[in-house]
Ligand SMILES: Nc1ncnc2c1ncn2[C@@H]1O[C@H](COP(=O)(O)OP(=O)(O)OP(=O)(O)O)[C@@H](O)[C@H]1O
């Protein structure tokens with residue numbers, strides 16, 4: 305896998321750039337997924353299908369299992385029962401195969417988690433070199449293109465701690481993109497950020513969505529959901545309570561739980 | 573008084589003293605490298621997901637840390653080298669050197685392991701999760717992300733462990749490798765009679781070697797610190 309040069313290739317599959325309509329079949333499929341933490345039943349019979357190129361926003365009260373759902377899709381958390389398919393393949397057990405599959409699923413964390421002892425450029429290049437076994441020069445070129453794209457190219461030689469939260473999160477997105485993932489997971493990517501930095505990150509995410517990246521995003525940013533998502537999934541107590549288009553969900557929620565939750569976040 | 577501060581014996585025997593310290597330095601440098609390797613391997617065992625490896629690591633570290641170094645050195649020299657005839661070389665000085673090195677390295681390795689393990693605990697969980705999420709295997713994640721950060725955060729404590737190791741060369745020297753500085757001093761006491769000047773000469777020698785080592789590790793710890 306070497307980059308043939310040209311513009312940064314951001315998406316794989318999907319309906320192609322600038323195609324907002326989901327299509328091309330399911331990319332992530334969860335069937336009857338259950339997960340416990342000891343006594344606590346955190347995921348209850350989750351069924352969810354994400355189409356290629358689709359952007360799904362996951363929303364719900366604290367402790368409802370949104371993070372756990374995200375983390376189970378790249379098996380940072382193992383599940384107790386049910387199946388999770390990514391691009392038609394079941395998640396393998398721990399080991400080399402799992403590592404390879406994880407590389408196809410990008411993950412962006414609330415706390416950025418950039419590698420603290422490596423420069424910005426090294427953070428972005430590490431995966432392509434060590435996991436994809438790309439050559440160094442091509443990886444560096446691709447990494448710089450991605451940093452350019454998220455607006456951090458001029459900080460490539462700095463260390464994560466020298467950057468603002470918003471900048472770090474954009475680097476984290478570039479680091480995920482460098483692996484050319486089939487789908488990207490975002491777990492509250494803006495909730496650790498100061499208000500003035502939220503938009504710079506959401507802008508990058510919105511443009512990714514435009515380019516056809518398949519995304520599962522845990523966020524309470526309704527502006528983003530309206531602008532970029534095709535579907536909103538509302539979770540409560542480990543269950544998917546409601547699933548609808550953003551417009552329908554925000555203006556016309558069907559369940560009491562969802563209406564109650566929306567009234568709380570809207571008054572903030 | 574004149575007798576007490578007459579350093580002619582020190583200067584007359586300077587070549588002997590320097591030879592002793594040169595042997596100490598060789599011993600210390602080799603032990604430093606080996607104890608870091610042993611310590612890293614033990615630490616990897618102790619944080620391994622495999623219970624058997626964890627158990628082996630914990631057992632070895634507890635045994636090594638709670639046994640006096642003299643005993644370990646005697647076991648190596650009298651037990652393994654003399655009785656079981658496990659020899660590194662037929663030349664006694666070479667054999668002594670490597671048994672002294674072995675004893676001190678595994679002993680110090682246990683302390684390196686514990687320092688490193690406390691460093692591993694300072695690395696936030698998110699670092700390993702990010703590493704796994706870009707597709708690094710757990711071995712790669714340990715090697716490229718966790719251990720480098722762990723090492724940097726414990727350079728100070730590692731410095732203390734290695735300085736203790738430096739001084740412990742005198743203990744293994746007494747048992748296994750009688751050509752290093754402390755053993756040379758004893759020999760000189762034996763030949764020339766114990767004298768304060770000779771003692772001071774050796775003490776200054778150790779000081780000259782160890783003080784800069786301490787400063788070096790302090791400087792390195794600052795320089796290599798990982799900002800979060
Ligand atoms: N490692 C863990 N061990 C035990 N319980 C856990 C663990 N991680 C999460 N939980 C519990 O599982 C439930 C779901 O957690 P999760 O983090 O998925 O919720 P969330 O919807 O992401 O909440 P938030 O909005 O606060 O991030 C919570 O009750 C939480 O306390």
Ligand SMILES: [Mg+2]
Pocket residue numbers: 370371372491492
């Ligand atoms: Mg969460």
